[in-house]
Amino acid sequence: xxxxxxxxxxxxxxxxxxxxxxxxxxxxxxxxxxxxxxxxxxxxxxxxxxxxxxxxxxxxxxxxxxxxxxxxxxxxxxxxxxxxxxxxxxxxxxxxxxxxxxxxxxxxxxxxxxxxxxxxxxxxxxxxxxxxxxxxxxxxxxxxxxxxxxxxxxxxxxxxxxxxxxxx
Numbered sequence: 001x002x003x004x005x006x007x008x009x010x011x012x013x014x015x016x017x018x019x020x021x022x023x024x025x026x027x028x029x030x031x032x033x034x035x036x037x038x039x040x041x042x043x044x045x046x047x048x049x050x051x052x053x054x055x056x057x058x059x060x061x062x063x064x065x066x067x068x069x070x071x072x073x074x075x076x077x078x079x080x081x082x083x084x085x086x087x088x089x090x091x092x093x094x095x096x097x098x099x100x101x102x103x104x105x106x107x108x109x110x111x112x113x114x115x116x117x118x119x120x121x122x123x124x125x126x127x128x129x130x131x132x133x134x135x136x137x138x139x140x141x142x143x144x145x146x147x148x149x150x151x152x153x154x155x156x157x158x159x160x161x162x163x164x165x166x167x168x
Contacts, residue, residue: 007049007057013039014061019069030131033138039085043104045148048157051090058082076122077115084114086126100154101147109136110142113117 018035027033038061045118046054062082066075093099098106112135119128 003049003053003067007045007053010041010045011059011064014038014057015065015068017041018061018065022069030134030138031161033135034061035039036142039107039140039142041088041109042082043100043107043146044153044157045101046086046089046093047100047150052087055086058086065083072121077118077167080114081111082114083156084117084127085111092114099147099151101144104147104150105140105143108141108146109139112136112139154163 015038017040019033021037026035041061042054042058045057059082062075062078066072066078069079085107088106089103092103092106096102116128116132116135120126
């Protein structure tokens with residue numbers, strides 16, 4: 001029961017961070033560049049509770065966020081980004097042995113790739129690929145920032161230890 005309550009709070013925290021981030025436009029010339037504050041919650045959930053829980057929190061955040069604050073298109077873009085990101089983070093953590101920051105960078109980059117692929121499908125155009133260098137750079141920078149923050153949070157949570165991969 002306690003775990004369910006904590007996961008519910010993580011969903012709420014991720015939704016709140018998504019909403020706050022939606023109010024701030026970092027670069028009006030390049031659509032879609034965000035810090036990825038909600039991914040902070042997903043990275044923490046992945047390391048504290050596991051892949052299944054991170055998947056469920058991510059799914060709930062995306063679906064509820066789209067219904068409350070977005071549209072069908074925001075749901076499509078968010079789902080694509082969220083699941084490319086989570087798949088990359090799981091692979092980076094489980095198979096490649098990346099550090100928490102490395103896992104977060106994988107997530108940031110792949111979130112942008114997922115949204116770029118969705119944009120190509122929705123717009124039926126490959127021309128959006130010209131955003132790729134900027135999105136890769138932004139994904140790396142955001143991933144580093146989120147990874148550092150997630151590592152610090154994970155170390156301060158009750159029951160944390162250095163075996164969770166936060167010190168690599």
